[in-house]
Amino acid sequence: MPKKQKIVTGAYIAFAALFAVAPVSNAMHIMEGYLPTGYCVAWGVICLPFLIAGFTSLKNKVKENRKNLTLIAMSGAFIFVISSLKIPSVTGSCSHMTGTGLGAILFGPAAVSVLGIIVLIFQAVLLAHGGLTTLGANTFSMAVAGPLVTFCVYKLCRTAKADRRVSVFLAAFLGDIFTYCVTSIQLALAYPSEAGGVAASAVKFLGVFAPTQLPLAVIEGILTVVIVIGLETYARPELRSIGFLSDRKEA
Amino acid sequence: MLLIDRLSCQSKLRYINASVKLMYAVLTLALCVLSRSAAVAALVFAVNGILTAGKGGIPLSLYIKLLTVPLAFLIAGTAAVTINISGEPLDAFAVPVGEWYITGSSAGICQAFRLCATALGAVTCLYFLSLNTVMTDILAACRKLHMPPLLLELTLLIYRFIFVLLKTGTAIMTSQQSRLGNRDFRTRVRSFGLMGSSLFILAVKRSNALYDAMEARCYDGSLKVLSREYPARRRQFAFVILFELFLGGVWFWCG
Numbered sequence: 001m002p003k004k005q006k007i008v009t010g011a012y013i014a015f016a017a018l019f020a021v022a023p024v025s026n027a028m029h030i031m032e033g034y035l036p037t038g039y040c041v042a043w044g045v046i047c048l049p050f051l052i053a054g055f056t057s058l059k060n061k062v063k064e065n066r067k068n069l070t071l072i073a074m075s076g077a078f079i080f081v082i083s084s085l086k087i088p089s090v091t092g093s094c095s096h097m098t099g100t101g102l103g104a105i106l107f108g109p110a111a112v113s114v115l116g117i118i119v120l121i122f123q124a125v126l127l128a129h130g131g132l133t134t135l136g137a138n139t140f141s142m143a144v145a146g147p148l149v150t151f152c153v154y155k156l157c158r159t160a161k162a163d164r165r166v167s168v169f170l171a172a173f174l175g176d177i178f179t180y181c182v183t184s185i186q187l188a189l190a191y192p193s194e195a196g197g198v199a200a201s202a203v204k205f206l207g208v209f210a211p212t213q214l215p216l217a218v219i220e221g222i223l224t225v226v227i228v229i230g231l232e233t234y235a236r237p238e239l240r241s242i243g244f245l246s247d248r249k250e251a
Numbered sequence: 252m253l254l255i256d257r258l259s260c261q262s263k264l265r266y267i268n269a270s271v272k273l274m275y276a277v278l279t280l281a282l283c284v285l286s287r288s289a290a291v292a293a294l295v296f297a298v299n300g301i302l303t304a305g306k307g308g309i310p311l312s313l314y315i316k317l318l319t320v321p322l323a324f325l326i327a328g329t330a331a332v333t334i335n336i337s338g339e340p341l342d343a344f345a346v347p348v349g350e351w352y353i354t355g356s357s358a359g360i361c362q363a364f365r366l367c368a369t370a371l372g373a374v375t376c377l378y379f380l381s382l383n384t385v386m387t388d389i390l391a392a393c394r395k396l397h398m399p400p401l402l403l404e405l406t407l408l409i410y411r412f413i414f415v416l417l418k419t420g421t422a423i424m425t426s427q428q429s430r431l432g433n434r435d436f437r438t439r440v441r442s443f444g445l446m447g448s449s450l451f452i453l454a455v456k457r458s459n460a461l462y463d464a465m466e467a468r469c470y471d472g473s474l475k476v477l478s479r480e481y482p483a484r485r486r487q488f489a490f491v492i493l494f495e496l497f498l499g500g501v502w503f504w505c506g
Contacts, residue, residue: 031321033373034328034366037285059401066470067462073405074458077412081420082447088439102447118406122413125381125389126253128320132277132377133284187328191366194356195337208331219440226444231451238455 028183028209029123029138032131039190044136047117050144054113061111071242072107076115079103080122082227087219095216098179101172102224104147105154106231106244116143141182150175168228173221180213181206252417254313255381262307262383268483269388270395275491276380282498283372289365290505291498292372298494299375307383317378318371325370333363386410391478404474415457420450 035043061068083099099119103112117139123129130138150171157167188202231239259265264272283295304314333355335341345354380389390407394400423446427433432442462470 029324031324031328031370031374032377033280033284033370034324036287037281040284055399055402058405062401067459069404070408070458070462070465071455073408074412074416074454076405076409077416078451078454080409080413081416081450084417085420085424085443085446087443088433088436114402114405115409118402118409121406122410124377125386126255126413128255128317128374128377128381131373133280133373187331191332191362193335194341194359195335195339195354200335200337201331204331204334204336205328208327222440223443223447226440227447227451230444230448234448235452235455238452241455 028141028180028213029120029130030134030141030183030186032124032128033133034131035134035137035186035190037133039186040133040136042136043140043186047113047136047139047144050113051117051139054110057110058114072111072115075103075107075111075242076118079112079115080119083119083123084127087223089215089219095212095219097216097220097223098142098146098176100142100147100179101150101175101220102227104150104175105168105171105224105228106239106242109144109147109151112147113139113143116147119143137183137186141179141186145182146175146179149178164232165225165229169221169225172224173217176213176217176220180209180217184209252414252421255317255378256386258309258313258382259385262303262309264302264307264383265385265388266481267383267487268481269384269392271483271487271491272380272384273389273392275494276376278491278495279379279498280373280376282495282502283369283376286498286502287365287369288502288505289368291502292365292368294498294501295372296368296375299372299379303375303379303382309382314378314382317382318374321370321374325367329363329367332366333359335359387476387478400473407474407476412454412457416450416454419453420446423449 058072061072079099079102082102083097085096087095087097089095100112100116103115107115117135120130120135120138120143121132124131124135153174154167154171157170158164162170184205185202187205188198191201192198193201193204279295279299283292286292300314303309304311335354335356336351337354338351339354340347340352341354341356341359343355343357343360345352387407387410390403390410394403424442427442427446431438433439
């Protein structure tokens with residue numbers, strides 16, 4: 001018995017240590033080739049209405065004012081760069097933000113769905129985070145579901161007259177957590193557990209990714225707050241140009 | 252700046268027609284994922300390794316280093332697929348913990364092995380494309396597939412801006428570090444936030460400047476970029492088709 005316990009403890013320590021030495025512990029991108037074909041296609045199809053809605057809204061924005069094209073493109077690049085720069089982490093491993101939460105607060109969920117898929121393509125091709133076959137699933141979790149939650153929470157907190165910082169933190173934090181839950185469920189649907197089916201499998205995936213994702217969500221929330229505060233202090237005209245401050249009288 | 256992008260410019264396969272490379276990568280990827288067979292995956296892994304590191308001249312050490320990027324996800328995900336916590340032990344292994352068992356079945360292990368092989372094979376397909384093809388060539392190939400022009404324009408602009416912003420962001424971070432901006436966790440968080448907000452300001456400023464520059468050069472709502480053509484050779488097409496047929500055969504016979 002003690003020997004077996006030793007094995008279990010050893011295995012767990014090895015598993016935990018893995019996250020300290022792994023080259024990148026990233027926001028949850030499902031790896032290339034990890035989902036069966038049916039699921040790849042299905043998630044892509046689910047994303048389609050959101051992408052079309054986002055695309056139409058972008059098209060209208062560009063038609064309205066041609067200047068918006070460069071602004072939208074810059075916003076997309078901003079999301080990519082924010083998500084590819086190393087953020088301060090507690091464990092010392094190299095981790096990154098999703099960036100889509102900040103994007104959803106600043107640019108709205110419709111724009112982020114299209115920008116998100118472009119950013120995800122770049123992350124797959126330039127950074128090897130995620131992949132082409134899993135693009136649909138990743139888009140749904142990171143560019144559709146997460147930003148939608150972020151945006152709804154943010155609007156809800158604002159209408160409830162919550163403190164701006166608190167609402168930004170909650171929005172980014174919950175959006176990140178939701179992304180992580182959706183990804184776990186996506187994996188669980190594709191790989192149901194032999195003992196307990198999809199639900200048990202979802203718990204397993206949630207558990208396995210918890211050590212990296214929970215601290216990351218907190219840090220992402222804090223960083224989003226700090227960035228938004230910085231923007232409100234120094235970048236009022238720029239925020240107005242993207243329509244972030246237009247609804248406020250004092251701005 | 253970005254390792255993969257830099258390597259793709261150095262690759263010896265860079266000037267091969269992008270459509271051919273795109274077709275090869277996508278078809279191989281599709282076959283690899285559709286078949287989910289270890290034999291196909293192993294073959295794809297080997298051939299892509301030879302093509303990228305051998306023919307493409309990408310340094311082997313860097314190629315191996317890049318292959319370890321998705322490793323953390325692979326190991327964690329595969330652990331979740333194989334290991335079960337259940338009241339009853341399964342056939343392959345079972346470690347009792349209190350009343351429960353940490354257990355797994357041999358079918359599960361078999362599945363996990365196939366999954367790892369497929370995922371690694373698929374990753375090499377992605378690397379073949381991204382390490383041997385410059386992003387602008389991929390976009391030009393997509394243009395031939397009649398993707399929405401607005402989307403492609405946006406992608407092209409974002410691709411360009413990524414490097415501009417990344418350079419600015421890295422420079423800001425370097426100067427923050429040289430001024431003790433990463434002294435402790437609090438300062439680090441604050442520095443990152445400041446970097447993010449000033450990056451945003453610079454991004455908006457640059458996008459305005461770029462718009463002015465484009466307007467001064469008769470921008471009428473669409474970007475037109477000349478791209479050089481590298482005609483596809485018949486031999487390359489034949490190689491791609493033969494290889495895909497061969498892969499299909501391996502899938503059919505080895506399962």
